[in-house]
Amino acid sequence: MAETLRELLSEEELLGFFEQMVLCREFEESCAEQYSKGHITGFLHLYTGQEAVAVGCTAGLQEKDYILSAYRDHAQAIVRGADPKKVMAELFGKATGLCKGKGGSMHLFAPELNFMGGYAIVGGQFPIATGLAWGSQLLEEDRVTACLFGDGSMNQGTFHESLNWARLWDLPVLFICENNFYGIGTEVHRASAQAALHRRTCGYDIPSEKVDGMDVIAMYQATKRAAEWVRERQRPYFIEAVTYRFRGHSMSDPAKYRSPSETDVWKTRDPIPNLSRRLLEEGIATKEQLEEITKRCLARVEESVRFAEESPWPEDAAVWEDIYV
Amino acid sequence: MAEMTYRDAINLALKEEMRRDKTVVVYGEDVALYEGAFKVTRGLLSEFGELRVRDCPISENTIVGVAVGAAMAGIRPVAELMTVNFALLAMDQIVNHMAKVRYMFGGQTKVPMVVRMPGGGGSQLGAQHSQSLESYFMHCPGMLVAYPATPADAKGLLKTSIREDNPVIFLEHELLYNSKGEVPEDPEYLVPFGKASVMREGEQVTLVGYGRMAILALQAAQQLEKDGISCEVIDLRTLVPLDMEMVLASVRKTGRVAVIEECWKSAGLGGDIASRIYEGCFDTLLAPVHRISGLDVPMPYSRKIEKLCIPQLEGIVQGVHDLLNEPY
Ligand SMILES: Cc1ncc(C[n+]2csc(CCOP(=O)(O)OP(=O)(O)O)c2C)c(N)n1
Ligand SMILES: [Mg+2]
Numbered sequence: 001m002a003e004t005l006r007e008l009l010s011e012e013e014l015l016g017f018f019e020q021m022v023l024c025r026e027f028e029e030s031c032a033e034q035y036s037k038g039h040i041t042g043f044l045h046l047y048t049g050q051e052a053v054a055v056g057c058t059a060g061l062q063e064k065d066y067i068l069s070a071y072r073d074h075a076q077a078i079v080r081g082a083d084p085k086k087v088m089a090e091l092f093g094k095a096t097g098l099c100k101g102k103g104g105s106m107h108l109f110a111p112e113l114n115f116m117g118g119y120a121i122v123g124g125q126f127p128i129a130t131g132l133a134w135g136s137q138l139l140e141e142d143r144v145t146a147c148l149f150g151d152g153s154m155n156q157g158t159f160h161e162s163l164n165w166a167r168l169w170d171l172p173v174l175f176i177c178e179n180n181f182y183g184i185g186t187e188v189h190r191a192s193a194q195a196a197l198h199r200r201t202c203g204y205d206i207p208s209e210k211v212d213g214m215d216v217i218a219m220y221q222a223t224k225r226a227a228e229w230v231r232e233r234q235r236p237y238f239i240e241a242v243t244y245r246f247r248g249h250s251m252s253d254p255a256k257y258r259s260p261s262e263t264d265v266w267k268t269r270d271p272i273p274n275l276s277r278r279l280l281e282e283g284i285a286t287k288e289q290l291e292e293i294t295k296r297c298l299a300r301v302e303e304s305v306r307f308a309e310e311s312p313w314p315e316d317a318a319v320w321e322d323i324y325v
Numbered sequence: 326m327a328e329m330t331y332r333d334a335i336n337l338a339l340k341e342e343m344r345r346d347k348t349v350v351v352y353g354e355d356v357a358l359y360e361g362a363f364k365v366t367r368g369l370l371s372e373f374g375e376l377r378v379r380d381c382p383i384s385e386n387t388i389v390g391v392a393v394g395a396a397m398a399g400i401r402p403v404a405e406l407m408t409v410n411f412a413l414l415a416m417d418q419i420v421n422h423m424a425k426v427r428y429m430f431g432g433q434t435k436v437p438m439v440v441r442m443p444g445g446g447g448s449q450l451g452a453q454h455s456q457s458l459e460s461y462f463m464h465c466p467g468m469l470v471a472y473p474a475t476p477a478d479a480k481g482l483l484k485t486s487i488r489e490d491n492p493v494i495f496l497e498h499e500l501l502y503n504s505k506g507e508v509p510e511d512p513e514y515l516v517p518f519g520k521a522s523v524m525r526e527g528e529q530v531t532l533v534g535y536g537r538m539a540i541l542a543l544q545a546a547q548q549l550e551k552d553g554i555s556c557e558v559i560d561l562r563t564l565v566p567l568d569m570e571m572v573l574a575s576v577r578k579t580g581r582v583a584v585i586e587e588c589w590k591s592a593g594l595g596g597d598i599a600s601r602i603y604e605g606c607f608d609t610l611l612a613p614v615h616r617i618s619g620l621d622v623p624m625p626y627s628r629k630i631e632k633l634c635i636p637q638l639e640g641i642v643q644g645v646h647d648l649l650n651e652p653y
Binding site: 043090104105106120313 | 354355380381382383384385387410411414448450451452454620622623626628634
């Protein structure tokens with residue numbers, strides 16, 4: 001990369017990226033701990049390793065843009081601005097949670113932040129993203145809808161149906177595949193006949209590109225460019241963000257289907273140390289500054305756990321609330 | 326007899342049938358290399374190889390449709406949907422195709438296939454992953470529906486399902502996988518469809534359940550015995566065909582009946598069974614049919630309130646007391 005970071009972004013923005021990635025990382029580590037203590041139950045899918053995708057892509061969008069995701073959704077919600085306290089309380093099943101304890105880890109939602117949800121049915125978000133984009137287009141809101149999804153979900157019928165639809169009606173959807181190479185234990189080439197996933201959009205006449213999803217700067221630049229393209233032309237676009245999850249699919253997966261050496265190689269590309277190295281090399285931040293940021297993130301995460309612990313459970317009557325308007 | 330878990334009993338049934346019949350194949354999401362999300366298909370890939378045990382993409386509608394085609398071609402596919410919740414993505418192939426092709430083609434073809442689906446609630450998996458959809462499948466003619474409660478039935482019913490020439494929806498409860506019981510080792514051990522089982526004989530109240538609800542009913546009966554109340558517990562074992570004969574015979578004896586269903590009450594199978602009881606032995610009933618059902622709400626995540634939505638042991642015990650106190 002020829003450019004220096006300083007030429008691309010302000011110091012504040014760069015440190016912001018670092019802080020957000022660290023916050024997500026620490027949040028997920030804390031979730032793992034709370035899960036092992038039995039405070040978080042059900043399915044828990046951690047985002048560890050993929051932080052650059054959520055942080056970079058969110059930064060490349062405008063605040064008014066919609067974003068939605070699958071069930072591995074803590075980071076996207078937090079980066080969008082959801083209060084970690086409320087996210088943690090949701091994971092604890094408490095009344096103060098983002099969704100009053102009714103959603104849990106896989107179903108975060110924050111409409112005031114235009115975070116339009118985490119969905120646990122693989123591929124469930126494609127038609128919803130397409131519809132959100134149509135709605136905002138009809139209302140002339142000039143929004144882009146960023147639809148995040150995993151490599152595995154591209155084999156659902158809804159993927160094909162939605163991409164075709166989005167191009168046919170020319171809707172402002174930015175499809176962002178988080179290709180972490182696995183759908184649970186099935187490696188991408190064992191599930192997709194065309195393993196170069198970004199090439200699968202040609203059948204829908206949707207332009208696409210592949211981006212290094214372990215590089216927050218690359219992710220930011222690509223998303224910004226693509227989002228503005230989508231906004232301007234009112235047409236869908238597709239980004240394949242190449243990334244990796246460092247942990248198993250969920251807390252119950254020991255990830256025996258991949259070798260430790262594979263994981264080790266990917267860990268050398270960990271987006272957080274990579275950014276901090278560049279920040280230090282280019283004199284944008286000092287070691288002390290970065291440590292300070294990390295400490296601040298840790299404190300926020302600890303605070304979120306405390307908040308969740310101290311929060312009340314939902315009232316029994318809550319089961320009957322929110323079913324109908 | 327050997328003691329084994331519900332999970333291992335299903336696994337054994339798959340292995341025995343695959344050994345017996347080379348046309349039996351198993352596929353689904355993460356069933357081969359990963360050995361199943363619930364580890365039900367452990368050891369299958371290594372024993373039977375990758376032609377007969379295959380992973381496939383996350384494409385539920387096509388998973389079922391491929392089984393329909395393969396079955397019409399002469400194979401006996403046993404497809405796994407990772408959970409019953411994802412059967413909703415496959416309802417077109419299940420309802421419009423699997424259940425229809427034989428009939429609409431005038432009986433000229435058959436669809437000998439099984440779709441296995443773990444399901445049920447109680448693990449804080451939230452609204453999209455905790456559903457009990459048994460009534461959905463019962464509603465549609467053209468397919469059979471099994472829902473074993475015990476390891477022995479899990480083995481025997483699955484083996485029967487695989488040998489069956491009609492399509493079978495085979496429901497497994499996620500919270501039963503680790504439950505243990507005696508299982509016949511005989512590779513010809515088959516449990517017939519349409520034959521409920523009396524898990525426990527009793528005089529005062531009939532408890533009708535299936536899957537995990539049958540287990541809870543049995544536990545409730547054991548507890549009620551201490552209060553001097555004698556319950557007969559019937560495990561339906563298959564929902565289609567439904568063994569109403571056995572249910573009616575029991576109700577004629579006890580005069581009181583509670584139907585326990587994990588699914589939502591509205592249009593749930595308990596209402597259907599209740600109406601058949603009224604039709605079949607209204608004159609012998611000492612009290613209205615009592616239904617203990619899942620609450621008509623999407624499942625909340627929080628464990629504090631999740632348990633309110635699924636029939637619990639205490640609720641069944643209380644329900645039986647209420648039933649006996651009916652002023653009839
Ligand atoms: C319709 C449906 N089928 C199956 C599942 C079970 N399941 C949950 S996550 C998953 C793998 C998805 O992989 P991918 O899309 O690559 O996302 P990742 O977990 O890697 O983020 C599967 C099969 C599901 N939740 N929904
Ligand atoms: Mg993946």
